Amino acid sequence: MRNLADVIENFIIGELFTENAKFVLVQRNELAEQLECAPSQISYVVSTRFTPDRGFLVESKRGAGGFIRIIKMQTAVGKNTGALTVNNMDARQTIEYLFLKHLITTREAVLMHYGLDLLGEHASEKDKQSIVQESYKRISSPNDRKAKL
Amino acid sequence: MRNLADVIENFIIGELFTENAKFVLVQRNELAEQLECAPSQISYVVSTRFTPDRGFLVESKRGAGGFIRIIKMQTAVGKNTGALTVNNMDARQTIEYLFLKHLITTREAVLMHYGLDLLGEHASEKDKQSIVQESYKRISSPNDRKAKL
């Protein structure tokens, strides 16, 4: 293949299209060593060719167990056009989960909740019971939820 | 799983998501021995990943009978629990609209599409296997879609 950047790009795209993967995980140093190039080259290719513009999300983490995750956005049109029936709480919990796993920010979580609110067509119901009070109630009984080791 | 912090986090989150537990009790030394790591590692994970920011309360006690309690706070938003039926294309167009109106960023739009993708995959499933569990399996362990080098 002509140049290194193309090799890297093709590798990632190849992985993404393997069994319609939603995303790929890559370890920068590892891949760099494999392809015999500088680690920063991976960064370069990812940042120039896997942009939101082209329908990609990129997330990464430093330190031990670090990684780069390239997420392929599903094209809006043509896929999955049927009606979508989902338990609202499941949807909310999914958002929660994505948030807890650091996959989305606070703002993004709020936005997705807001999106659900809009779609669900319910008026802004119910003032929130104080979280403090809620948690206070839960603190009362100590030993119930001991984790099984 | 290679990443110790993730192992610990997943263990705790797993416990929290088991039958919707409100909190988990953990004994630091006990869990540390179980997972074959330094006790302080438990502290590290709890302090970095179960912050109030992310909707967690943490309490602990030293000495004999000591413990660490991780409490999952209820999200204030989204209390309606009914099923939600939405035309997928409408949802996508709503996202498009928000994006065109500059109400959300590109990344946010992509994320919301991504969320719909996740939800859409479960449209046909009837049983109670929740989306949370699904996304848990897919997203929690970074190695799932690890590119084979």
Added chain:
DNA sequence: TATAACATCCGCTAAATTACGCATAGTCTC
């Protein structure tokens, strides 16, 4: 029963390690 001694067990901090981000500058191609 008081209390001293002992055992349990979490909090905190320092230091080392891993691995990605970024700035920079050189090189190649058109």
Added chain:
DNA sequence: GAGACTATGCGTAATTTAGCGGATGTTATA
């Protein structure tokens, strides 16, 4: 020469271990 490609080096976020100190509970001793 411009713009895309490539490598180097440092910065620093994230993780991991080790060790000490202090809080808490239990037991022995008089």
